[in-house]
Amino acid sequence: MSSETARVEAFSDGVFAIAITLLILDVHVPSVSGGHLAAALARQWPTYVAFLISFAFIGIMWVNHHRLFNHIHRCDNTLMFLNLLLLLGVTIVPFPTALLAAHYSAGDRVVAAAVFNGTYVVIAIFFNVLWYHAVNGGLLDPAAAESASSISRRYGVGPVSYLVCLGLTWVSVPASLALNIALAIFFAMPPKAISWEKTMHTATK
Amino acid sequence: MSSETARVEAFSDGVFAIAITLLILDVHVPSVSGGHLAAALARQWPTYVAFLISFAFIGIMWVNHHRLFNHIHRCDNTLMFLNLLLLLGVTIVPFPTALLAAHYSAGDRVVAAAVFNGTYVVIAIFFNVLWYHAVNGGLLDPAAAESASSISRRYGVGPVSYLVCLGLTWVSVPASLALNIALAIFFAMPPKAISWEKTMHTATK
Amino acid sequence: MSSETARVEAFSDGVFAIAITLLILDVHVPSVSGGHLAAALARQWPTYVAFLISFAFIGIMWVNHHRLFNHIHRCDNTLMFLNLLLLLGVTIVPFPTALLAAHYSAGDRVVAAAVFNGTYVVIAIFFNVLWYHAVNGGLLDPAAAESASSISRRYGVGPVSYLVCLGLTWVSVPASLALNIALAIFFAMPPKAISWEKTMHTATK
Amino acid sequence: MSSETARVEAFSDGVFAIAITLLILDVHVPSVSGGHLAAALARQWPTYVAFLISFAFIGIMWVNHHRLFNHIHRCDNTLMFLNLLLLLGVTIVPFPTALLAAHYSAGDRVVAAAVFNGTYVVIAIFFNVLWYHAVNGGLLDPAAAESASSISRRYGVGPVSYLVCLGLTWVSVPASLALNIALAIFFAMPPKAISWEKTMHTATK
Numbered sequence: 001m002s003s004e005t006a007r008v009e010a011f012s013d014g015v016f017a018i019a020i021t022l023l024i025l026d027v028h029v030p031s032v033s034g035g036h037l038a039a040a041l042a043r044q045w046p047t048y049v050a051f052l053i054s055f056a057f058i059g060i061m062w063v064n065h066h067r068l069f070n071h072i073h074r075c076d077n078t079l080m081f082l083n084l085l086l087l088l089g090v091t092i093v094p095f096p097t098a099l100l101a102a103h104y105s106a107g108d109r110v111v112a113a114a115v116f117n118g119t120y121v122v123i124a125i126f127f128n129v130l131w132y133h134a135v136n137g138g139l140l141d142p143a144a145a146e147s148a149s150s151i152s153r154r155y156g157v158g159p160v161s162y163l164v165c166l167g168l169t170w171v172s173v174p175a176s177l178a179l180n181i182a183l184a185i186f187f188a189m190p191p192k193a194i195s196w197e198k199t200m201h202t203a204t205k
Numbered sequence: 206m207s208s209e210t211a212r213v214e215a216f217s218d219g220v221f222a223i224a225i226t227l228l229i230l231d232v233h234v235p236s237v238s239g240g241h242l243a244a245a246l247a248r249q250w251p252t253y254v255a256f257l258i259s260f261a262f263i264g265i266m267w268v269n270h271h272r273l274f275n276h277i278h279r280c281d282n283t284l285m286f287l288n289l290l291l292l293l294g295v296t297i298v299p300f301p302t303a304l305l306a307a308h309y310s311a312g313d314r315v316v317a318a319a320v321f322n323g324t325y326v327v328i329a330i331f332f333n334v335l336w337y338h339a340v341n342g343g344l345l346d347p348a349a350a351e352s353a354s355s356i357s358r359r360y361g362v363g364p365v366s367y368l369v370c371l372g373l374t375w376v377s378v379p380a381s382l383a384l385n386i387a388l389a390i391f392f393a394m395p396p397k398a399i400s401w402e403k404t405m406h407t408a409t410k
Numbered sequence: 411m412s413s414e415t416a417r418v419e420a421f422s423d424g425v426f427a428i429a430i431t432l433l434i435l436d437v438h439v440p441s442v443s444g445g446h447l448a449a450a451l452a453r454q455w456p457t458y459v460a461f462l463i464s465f466a467f468i469g470i471m472w473v474n475h476h477r478l479f480n481h482i483h484r485c486d487n488t489l490m491f492l493n494l495l496l497l498l499g500v501t502i503v504p505f506p507t508a509l510l511a512a513h514y515s516a517g518d519r520v521v522a523a524a525v526f527n528g529t530y531v532v533i534a535i536f537f538n539v540l541w542y543h544a545v546n547g548g549l550l551d552p553a554a555a556e557s558a559s560s561i562s563r564r565y566g567v568g569p570v571s572y573l574v575c576l577g578l579t580w581v582s583v584p585a586s587l588a589l590n591i592a593l594a595i596f597f598a599m600p601p602k603a604i605s606w607e608k609t610m611h612t613a614t615k
Numbered sequence: 616m617s618s619e620t621a622r623v624e625a626f627s628d629g630v631f632a633i634a635i636t637l638l639i640l641d642v643h644v645p646s647v648s649g650g651h652l653a654a655a656l657a658r659q660w661p662t663y664v665a666f667l668i669s670f671a672f673i674g675i676m677w678v679n680h681h682r683l684f685n686h687i688h689r690c691d692n693t694l695m696f697l698n699l700l701l702l703l704g705v706t707i708v709p710f711p712t713a714l715l716a717a718h719y720s721a722g723d724r725v726v727a728a729a730v731f732n733g734t735y736v737v738i739a740i741f742f743n744v745l746w747y748h749a750v751n752g753g754l755l756d757p758a759a760a761e762s763a764s765s766i767s768r769r770y771g772v773g774p775v776s777y778l779v780c781l782g783l784t785w786v787s788v789p790a791s792l793a794l795n796i797a798l799a800i801f802f803a804m805p806p807k808a809i810s811w812e813k814t815m816h817t818a819t820k
Contacts, residue, residue: 007218007271013622014222017629018428021637021706022226029713037723041714041730055706059699066622066695077395080271084264091226091260098234108242115246190692212423212476219427223633227431282600285476289469296431296465303439304451313447320451417628417681424632432636487805490681494674501636501670508644509656518652525656 005075008083012069015087016062023054023094050101053181054094060188061090064127067151071144072134079139082130089123113173117166117180124158131155158187210280213288217274220292221267228259228299255306258386259299265393266295269332272356276349277339284344287335294328318378322371322385329363336360363392415485418493422479425497426472433464433504460511463591464504470598471500474537477561481554482544489549492540499533523583527576527590534568541565568597620690623698627684630702631677638669638709665716668796669709675803676705679742682766686759687749694754697745704738715792728788732781732795739773746770773802 027047030040065086072079096116103112131152134140140148161183168176232252235245270291277284301321308317336357339345345353366388373381437457440450475496482489506526513522541562544550550558571593578586642662645655680701687694711731718727746767749755755763776798783791 007214009622010215010625011218011222011267013626014219014424014629015226017626018223018226018633019229020702021630021633022230024634024706024710025230025637025640027710029710029717031717033718033721033723035722037718037721037726041726052703055699055703059696059702062626063692063695063699077268080268081264081393084260084268087225087264088257088260091229095229095232095234102234102236103238103242106238106242107240108238111242111246188696212419215420216423216427216472219424219629220431223428223431224434227435230435282473285473286469286598289465289473292430292469293462293465296434300434300437300439307439307441308443308447311443311447312445313443316447316451417624420625421628421632421677424629425636428633428636429639432640435640487678490678491674491803494670494678497635497674498667498670501639505639505642505644512644512646513648513652516648516652517650518648521652521656 005069005072008075008080009069012065012083012087013062016058016065016090019091019093020055020058020062023051023058026094026098027051046101046104050097054097057097057184058090058093060184061093061123064187068127068131068134071141071148071151072139073141074139076137076139078133078137079130082126082133086123086126086130089119089126092119093123109173110169113176114166114169117162117169117176120180120183121159121162121166124155124162128155128159154187158183210274210277213280213285214274217270217288217292218267221263221270221295224296224298225260225263225267228256228263231299231303232256251306251309255302259302262302262389263295263298265389266298266328269392273332273336273339276346276353276356277344278346279344281342281344283338283342284335287331287338291328291331291335294324294331297324298328314378315374318381319371319374322367322374322381325385325388326364326367326371329360329367333360333364359392363388415479415482418485418490419479422475422493422497423472426468426475426500429501429503430465430468430472433461433468436504436508437461456511456514460507464507467507467594468500468503470594471503471533474597478537478541478544481550481558481561483551484549486547486549488543488547489540492536492543496533496536496540499529499536502529503533519583520579523586524576524579527572527579527586530590530593531569531572531576534565534572538565538569564597568593620684620687623690623695624684627680627698627702628677631673631680631705634706634708635670635673635677638666638673641709641713642666661716661719665712669712672712672799673705673708675799676708676738679802683742683746683749686755686763686766688756689754691752691754693748693752694745697741697748701738701741701745704734704741707734708738724788725784728791729781729784732777732784732791735795735798736774736777736781739770739777743770743774769802773798 032040096119100112100116103109135148135152165176165179168179237245301324305317305321308314340353370381370384373384442450506529510522510526513519545558575586575589578589647655711734715727715731718724750763780791780794783794
């Protein structure tokens with residue numbers, strides 16, 4: 001964490017931490033009585049699934065934000081605003097997730113899934129624009145050139161992949177959601193070049 | 206970030222991050238069924254607009270807070286309280302925005318817009334009082350004298366401009382809101398002197 | 411900020427920042443129409459007063475927390491738990507304030523004011539216990555001995571003063587609240603010894 | 616706090632701080648009038664108990680998280696995800712606590728207590744998996760070897776103890792809750808080896 005990006009990272013960490021913690025406010029205690037609690041708890045399983053998915057997605061985005069800023073050592077005005085755009089995407093996540101949870105079993109699952117998948121198209125674009133500016137605006141740590149190009153390749157596939165996801169919504173909602181989750185797992189895994197460099201770095205110490 | 210102002214900045218970042226993240230709590234999932242979801246989502250567009258405006262305004266205020274504290278290197282008791290006053294303004298923002306969104310199409314748009322524009326008069330005054338104290342209380346980094354006077358000129362126009370905004374409310378609500386948004390964009394842009402200095406600073410390193 | 415107390419301060423700043431920002435959630439947009447908005451906004455003045463009082467009290471407590479930790483340079487297990495107790499008091503503040511706002515004009519103002527004043531007795535005790543432990547547990551910066559004893563004197567009057575406040579509730583609710591606010595202003599002002607030392611410190615640099 | 620783990624700790628502190636501060640949102644002002652306020656406040660005692668228990672549990676987990684990261688000096692991708700899992704457990708705590716408070720006196724206390732105790736089994740496992748990875752992944756401060764093995768012994772008893780707690784639910788709900796609270800107090804106390812080392816460390820300075 002360089003001193004120039006310290007406050008941007010601290011502010012972002014705050015937004016990520018709050019967004020991920022507010023999710024539990026959507027999980028309510030069922031108000032039943034007379035031995036029906038277990039059934040009532042079981043019946044609201046979509047709420048738990050939505051909670052876990054939102055938690056995982058925001059957590060994964062935090063890890064990726066962390067990865068980008070490991071390489072960004074200078075901060076300019078544009079970076080601050082592009083970072084705000086990305087945080088906008090992060091704070092929105094609970095809304096499409098709750099929308100999908102509420103309408104998955106009803107007749108509007110295509111609309112809900114399109115909003116859900118569409119949100120990730122936008123977030124993937126925001127991630128790439130931020131990174132593109134950092135690379136081309138000379139904000140990177142000079143020592144990070146190699147892993148930077150590896151990161152660029154990795155994030156570059158995001159917008160197109162999520163667009164495929166969005167298109168798939170009108171073919172098959174379950175297939176589009178499965179692809180969305182698969183992409184999340186892909187972005188959760190460490191970029192090979194980075195993990196390889198870290199191993200080298202540790203080995204040569 | 207000097208060590209003396211570190212906790213003030215950390216606390217402020219926390220308040221900004223929470224205020225900007227709580228905004229999504231006002232965006233609710235529509236409870237309709239039977240193919241009406243798309244229409245219901247479209248119908249609540251004022252909620253999305255209010256969300257985006259609040260997000261942008263709090264984000265811009267965070268960037269400006271960041272700019273001021275880039276130059277403030279000492280902290281005294283008065284600064285802590287003036288900073289609390291400014292944070293009071295920041296945490297209030299969602300209320301006039303929601304007020305305006307709820308009453309823009311109804312018969313009370315003048316009252317709602319006057320509260321909205323009036324809030325920014327107060328916030329602009331708080332910004333200037335904080336900065337005035339930092340400049341005249343000797344809390345600035347001595348190296349920042351030149352960009353400080355550039356910042357003073359820039360922020361000095363705030364209270365009067367927002368007062369014009371407020372007065373315009375009784376003439377034309379849309380015009381007053383357009384001016385308010387234009388002012389936000391003006392304050393979002395980097396002060397020229399600062400960006401010029403940064404370029405110099407980088408070039409001579 | 412010493413590295414040992416850094417995480418305790420960061421965590422505390424987070425709690426203060428969240429507690430102070432959540433307050434706005436209790437201020438609601440009135441749902442009236444047809445030109446009655448101004449009157450409806452005016453009618454909910456107790457909500458604004460409660461919001462401002464809570465904001466001021468939490469802000470003042472943050473400033474005082476900041477003052478204590480300016481002198482605390484070591485951290486032990488007991489300090490962490492006493493700090494948690496103090497934060498417990500901080501997070502509770504919105505409840506008695508809302509209680510007082512809701513019941514001040516009704517027949518239960520004595521009960522509401524007693525809960526309100528009683529909360530500050532407890533918080534004042536928590537502040538003193540934390541500080542007592544820091545002083546007697548050898549956690550202070552050795553250079554802070556003189557201002558530490560000045561702080562001890564100042565905070566020492568807290569519990570007794572707030573007990574007087576609490577007792578006064580059954581005599582006169584307005585008088586007890588006036589004393590409570592006067593005490594808040596007293597604790598908001600900088601201890602003279604400290605400000606004197608700071609001036610010296612700056613002058614001799 | 617090493618620079619590598621700084622952002623993980625800052626993010627975690629944010630989540631802990633928010634989770635512990637959101638608890639007050641579940642404590643509501645009773646809407647009674649005509650001298651019934653005191654009785655109404657007394658009647659909602661389970662809400663206060665649930666608030667205090669959640670506050671204590673999250674506070675104790677924060678202290679333990681702090682203890683672990685005192686010894687962790689390097690950060691890898693797996694650590695970030697295991698830490699997210701632990702934070703998942705932390706943010707969930709208010710839900711089982713509110714569940715238990717709402718259903719303790721009704722006919723569903725066994726189900727509610729089983730969910731409550733079961734949550735702590737899961738959290739205890741998450742704590743151990745995180746620590747196991749830190750120890751075996753070579754992420755610890757080399758100087759921390761001795762106190763690390765003391766921590767391992769201490770946390771190792773967690774999952775089994777909480778499983779006993781869970782099993783006890785079907786025998787006696789009060790006994791299972793008493794054991795749960797006893798375990799919380801056990802984990803709140805400082806590990807002897809660590810406090811012994813700290814004393815040494817201070818004495819030899």
